Amino acid sequence: EVQLLESGGGLIQPGGSLRLSCAASGFTFSTFAMTWVRQAPGKGLEWVSSISNIGDSTHYGDSVKGRFTISRDNSKNTVYLQMNSLRAEDTAVYYCAKMAWDIILIIPYGQLDYWGQGTRVTVSS
Amino acid sequence: SYVLTQPPSVSVAPGKTARITCGGNNIGSKSVHWYQQKPGQAPVLVMHYDNDRPSGIPERFSGSNSGNTATLTISGGEGGDEADYYCQVWDGSTDHVVFGGGTKLTVL
Numbered sequence: 545e546v547q548l549l550e551s552g553g554g555l556i557q558p559g560g561s562l563r564l565s566c567a568a569s570g571f572t573f574s575t576f577a578m579t580w581v582r583q584a585p586g587k588g589l590e591w592v593s594s595i596s597n598i599g600d601s602t603h604y605g606d607s608v609k610g611r612f613t614i615s616r617d618n619s620k621n622t623v624y625l626q627m628n629s630l631r632a633e634d635t636a637v638y639y640c641a642k643m644a645w646d647i648i649l650i651i652p653y654g655q656l657d658y659w660g661q662g663t664r665v666t667v668s669s
Numbered sequence: 670s671y672v673l674t675q676p677p678s679v680s681v682a683p684g685k686t687a688r689i690t691c692g693g694n695n696i697g698s699k700s701v702h703w704y705q706q707k708p709g710q711a712p713v714l715v716m717h718y719d720n721d722r723p724s725g726i727p728e729r730f731s732g733s734n735s736g737n738t739a740t741l742t743i744s745g746g747e748g749g750d751e752a753d754y755y756c757q758v759w760d761g762s763t764d765h766v767v768f769g770g771g772t773k774l775t776v777l
Contacts, residue, residue: 579766581712589704589712589755591766603764606670639711646759648700648718653759653766655702657723659711 546570546658548640553663556630564625564663566640574598574618577643577652580625582636583662590636594643595623596652607633630667637662671760673769680775681746689772691739691756699758701739703732706771707752715754716741746776 552564566578580592593614594603602614613626623640639662646654674692681687691701703716715726719734729744743750756769 581766581768588753588771589706589757589768591768594766603766605765644717646700649759649761651759651761653764654700655714655717656704656712656757656766657714657717659713661711 546642548642548658548660550638550640550660550663553638553665555666555668557669558631558667560630560667561626561628562630562665564627564638564640564665566623566625566660568621568623568640568642571642571658573621576645578614578616578623579641579643579656580614580623581639581641581656581659582634582665583639584633584636587636592638593625594653627665630665632667635665635667637664670763670765671758671767673756673758673767675754675756675769675772677770678773678775680777681743683746683748683776685746687743687746687750687774687776689741689743689754689756689774691741691769692737693739693758694737696737696739696758697735699734699760701732701734702757703741704755704757705750705752706755712755743774746774748776750774751776 579594616623640660641656642658644654644657704712706712716732720732
């Protein structure tokens with residue numbers, strides 16, 4: 545059974561930093577890309593960042609580029625999101641999701657087939 | 670950047686068919702995935718590659734994608750289908766995951 549367990553969320557002041565973790569189990573972690581998606585209160589889903597299966601390629605949404613860094617440790621089956629220079633608008637539930645391989649394009653960035661339950665980040669003074 | 674447009678809300682009577690659209694420039698050339706999110710829960714994949722149902726998703730869910738519009742169709746609407754639905758694609762020109770704004774489905 546695939547499980548994704550996020551941790552590291554909490555209350556942080558504007559300008560501060562936070563590192564989220566997502567521990568994965570139930571599948572061969574090093575085979576699949578991983579993604580972070582966030583959802584602000586009462587809003588829709590917003591893609592944050594994705595990382596390839598071996599970590600050699602990373603991608604970021606425009607609103608977080610230059611402030612957030614995604615990484616992974618395949619020996620620990622864990623993906624991370626380092627969040628710096630946090631702003632009030634970064635307040636959201638952050639979900640970790642496994643990406644399936646796109647079987648048509650033959651790239652690691654297919655559908656998000658499994659999601660964690662999310663960790664809440666609140667940026668406020 | 671690539672934009673996906675969904676209606677904010679769709680209503681359907683119990684037992685009837687609901688259609689949720691997702692508009693995008695030449696979206697028919699992309700693979701569209703759909704997610705269902707109920708209040709307080711994480712999203713769940715309910716359709717991938719336009720019209721392929723993941724294991725465990727009822728046959729009442731179907732999908733199509735052509736031209737500038739992808740559609741998620743839910744036949745025989747039930748109260749348990751009430752949720753927010755999001756379409757999603759991979760934009761290869763920017764290497765971005767793109768979500769639609771979401772559609773709230775009400776069964777009444």
